[in-house]
Amino acid sequence: MNEVPRAIFLVVIFLEMTSARNEKDITLSCPAHRPCTTALASYNPIPLKCEEKSENALISWQYLDVFQPHAQAVTFMQSNGSAPHNNWGASKALDLMSRSKLVSGDLQILSPRVQDTGVYTCLDGEKYLAYYEIDFQDAGHIYISHASLGQSVQPQTMVDLGEEGTVKVFTVWTDWQPCDRCRTLGERKKVGFCYAEVIKDSTQPDLVYEGPTPCGLLRSTSRQIPLNHTPELRIEMCNEPCNTTASVGERILSVVLDSYHTYLHADVSLKCPTSSIYRPVYWEHGNKSFTRLQQLTKTMSYVLDNTTGGGSLYIPILNKSDAGIYKCYVDRVLTGIFHVIIPDTQNTAVRQPYTATESVIIAISMLLFSLMLLSIIQVCRKISMRVVH
Template identity: 60%
Template sequence: MNLLSFTLFLGILVHETSHAKDEDTITLSCPAHRPCRTAFASYNPITLKCDRPENAPVYWQYLDIFHPHARAVTFTQSSGSFPQDEDLDHQEHLKVLDLRSRSVLLSGNLKLLSPRVQDTGIYTCRDEKKHLAYYEIDIQDAQNIYISHARLGHRVHPNTTIDLGEVGTAEVFTVWSGWQPCDRCGMLGERKKVGFCYIKITKNSTVIEEPGPCGLLQSHFSPLQFNHTPELRIETCDGTCHEIASTENEDLTMVVDDYHTYLHADALFRCPMSSIYKPVYWEHGNASFTRLQQMMNNASYVLDKATGGGTLFIPVLNKSEEGVYRCYVDRRLTGRFHVIFLNVQYTSVPQHSSMFMSIITGLSVFLAVLLFVIILQYCKETTDRVIH
């Protein structure tokens, strides 16, 4: 498979997998007879499918590829009591508990609620007889994602080449998804695409390792050192679309919240159902929030990196920022937050209380001075006795 076809294939594999509009996850299907290697962004939910026989119990295993003596360990299963693996060391046991706490089984499919970089590895689904699904997953750091905006003339990461000595040469490059739809209708909006770090290793012009996600290949080739991070590419777009506009009464509105806070406090909103794999935008009244404004340092807000803008942070709220904030995912309203400032009333201190506090303060100062004089006199008398 040449590099061009491989890139196109990965773009389809990662971003044209099925996910319903009322789900916050991207779904990948890799049966055991068709294993795949692909990358995902940390902190964004993913679902790994397991095509099990009807209602058959299954269990999921994880293999930590960075552990030198690792073996596949079961961390979740669809039925029965969970077995205790006595051969696990303390570190492996903690790893299994942590992974289990961030996983949910849905009809045998594995949903990783908040995947992390350290979750990179091999995931397999089994029943009592055989493997049903096989995944080699690289979780790349979305907190460290590089964001570029075409409107500002930003460049994407260039390809880089690393000399591995006798091993060969590593070419590090970005594999891109397709463009997501424009994030809003009826106005100028933004659209984004996600890019992941991939590596191809050659020696004497011969490919010795097919292109694969950086984290997976780095575990096999220890000399690999690079600074190529995942990427988020953004450009402006025409928001003309033929969909019916979203309303506040739609069933997809997951959160309707009265956000009580104080003037000059900070505010943090998390848009339900948002992820880096979906178009998302925010508005407040007639004002909209864009990545372009933020990157031009012309904004009093911050759209987060990890989810591609699914979290909105507003530091030091002023009076004009009171009101309703709405967020849209796939151009549908999913969250509504009403910022309401609490009234703070200050009462004057009664005169007699103020006078009492003044007396107490004066008395404290007098006693402190008196104690100092006594200590000074004692030290002087002690010194005189020593001299004589």
């Protein structure tokens, strides 16, 4: 990327409000007081709740790598701020800790990766309060389809495992998110994740040997599960006469403003604060707005990223018309304002004439320099004449 280092002219973030809104909008479909098994998208932040904590609880979070047959659970976060001990798996624990934070005992993984797939447990001392089996699926290779283009989703597949039976691989979908904008044509999306179930006898598809399980978790016990079925993003057009519920205070306090000083024909990438694949987001530039449909039909040069479902806007090979104000909206609330500035290299600055005072000083300086130079010449001549005589 050829982007020149940016200059931030104002950042105003209300952290408690943003954190609470993230937790409210991104929730896991898990049974209460029972182990939770689910699939999530990599590179998108996610909170894991630790319910029923006591007031002065010493909360710790542990991680177990399901792909290591003899792995042990390692502690990587503690409410007292202690770092992981130098034991087996400490490097993994430190890596997880660098990408996570605790908020009132709840765990927020800020940038999960595919290799973070495994078991997460929350403990109060030695008492287990929460248990999650999570498959972080690769959002970097997400499959995107748009209903308005007649594009189909990934088909269900059957894979023969020999004596183990047959595995059925399919997509499990989240609910449709709200339309990304109001009172005008917009888009909405839903996220799908790869799941699989093992059937003992392919002639009796209802005879399930192992129920629906996220593909990554099932692959930890059966490496024959195919890798070609990826997470999905399904998009369709929408038009909702909705009303945003954000207060005036929230609109002001949660907006981030950023200034990008760059060059003509450079590239710029803008990241919308608090955006993720689980939340509706859209971008505007002046009176223009951008849709995934425009990108898929190649009717715009800008690129909405796939990993976060449009949370980043990439502007390649900047033209003069690309300069100006860009706005992004998350949950239909203005969240970021970015000023892309391209300096005009055609106009060179004209030197302003000297003031009267500056002119006098320059004239005196030149006179003194001339007198000094004449004095040096005269001294040199006298010395030369003495040498001759």
